[in-house]
Amino acid sequence: MRWDPARYAAFTDERSRPFHDLVARISGPFQDGQEAPRRVVDLGCGPGALTATLADRWPTADVVGVDSSAEMLADAAPLAADHPRLSFELGAIEDWTPGPEDDVVVTNAALHWVPSHTTLLPRWLAAMPDGAWFAMQVPGNFDSPSHALMRAVAADGPWAPALDRVLQADPVLDGAGYLDLFASAGFATVAWETTYLQLLPGEDPVLAWVRGTGLRPALAALDTADPTGTTTAAFEAAYATRLRQAYPSGPHGTVYPFRRVFAVGRKR
Numbered sequence: 001m002r003w004d005p006a007r008y009a010a011f012t013d014e015r016s017r018p019f020h021d022l023v024a025r026i027s028g029p030f031q032d033g034q035e036a037p038r039r040v041v042d043l044g045c046g047p048g049a050l051t052a053t054l055a056d057r058w059p060t061a062d063v064v065g066v067d068s069s070a071e072m073l074a075d076a077a078p079l080a081a082d083h084p085r086l087s088f089e090l091g092a093i094e095d096w097t098p099g100p101e102d103d104v105v106v107t108n109a110a111l112h113w114v115p116s117h118t119t120l121l122p123r124w125l126a127a128m129p130d131g132a133w134f135a136m137q138v139p140g141n142f143d144s145p146s147h148a149l150m151r152a153v154a155a156d157g158p159w160a161p162a163l164d165r166v167l168q169a170d171p172v173l174d175g176a177g178y179l180d181l182f183a184s185a186g187f188a189t190v191a192w193e194t195t196y197l198q199l200l201p202g203e204d205p206v207l208a209w210v211r212g213t214g215l216r217p218a219l220a221a222l223d224t225a226d227p228t229g230t231t232t233a234a235f236e237a238a239y240a241t242r243l244r245q246a247y248p249s250g251p252h253g254t255v256y257p258f259r260r261v262f263a264v265g266r267k268r
């Protein structure tokens with residue numbers, strides 16, 4: 001599935017809040033009492049701006065962003081010029097394995113695109129060095145109106161055949177599930193769930209938000225079925241009508257509750 005960095009960049013500030021809350025839970029010392037990690041990996045790094053904040057925080061660490069989207073990495077690449085130890089690699093999360101110096105692994109809003117991650121996580125955690133940190137955040141909003149309405153509209157219209165089985169449930173656990181998984185791997189762990197009340201400006205802001213992420217599989221399927229864009233426009237119009245009812249615009253903007261699941265652990 002192709003990603004569109006420009007669409008993803010809408011709401012950059014709002015989208016980055018969970019990342020900052022996630023990495024705030026990571027604190028040294030790291031391996032052998034060192035104040036800085038040796039290597040930091042960001043799985044599913046996207047356009048790289050958040051990965052660069054890790055390089056700012058730990059300037060002596062090698063910081064590597066991994067992503068399978070060439071479009072996203074094209075945006076990320078120039079950031080490496082400003083950070084001598086920052087690099088980006090094109091690759092699938094499924095193919096990644098921890099190296100012996102990977103003292104910090106961060107993955108923000110990416111593992112829900114990797115259905116096998118609950119099988120991979122125990123292997124990754126077992127392979128990480130002692131004292132290493134693994135910090136992850138995934139969506140917990142599959143049952144929210146934005147996503148339930150997306151599925152309802154997808155199933156009810158001339159576009160339904162093209163969207164059959166395209167919008168699958170996010171393959172994620174709840175916080176307790178990740179807590180158990182991390183603790184079973186010998187990690188001292190905190191897990192939590194947060195609903196951010198994102199205050200969004202403009203017309204149809206929830207549609208604009210999901211266009212950058214959760215709606216992408218549907219948009220890709222509709223684009224394949226009808227490259228003229230007519231079906232996409234009709235589908236989006238029907239979906240926008242339902243979203244306006246679920247998320248009415250108020251005096252300060254549109255409030256979009258945005259639930260996220262976090263787990264952060266340090267290997268004992």
Ligand SMILES: C[S@@+](CC[C@H](N)C(=O)[O-])C[C@H]1O[C@@H](n2cnc3c(N)ncnc32)[C@H](O)[C@@H]1O
Pocket residue numbers: 003015019043044045046047050066067068069072091092093094107108109110113114213
């Ligand atoms: C919602 S974006 C999150 C980007 C970034 N972590 C952030 O917080 O802004 C999800 C990213 O995961 C990447 N991704 C999805 N599935 C992947 C996979 N199997 N392997 C590598 N990257 C993947 C996408 O290309 C996309 O850049």
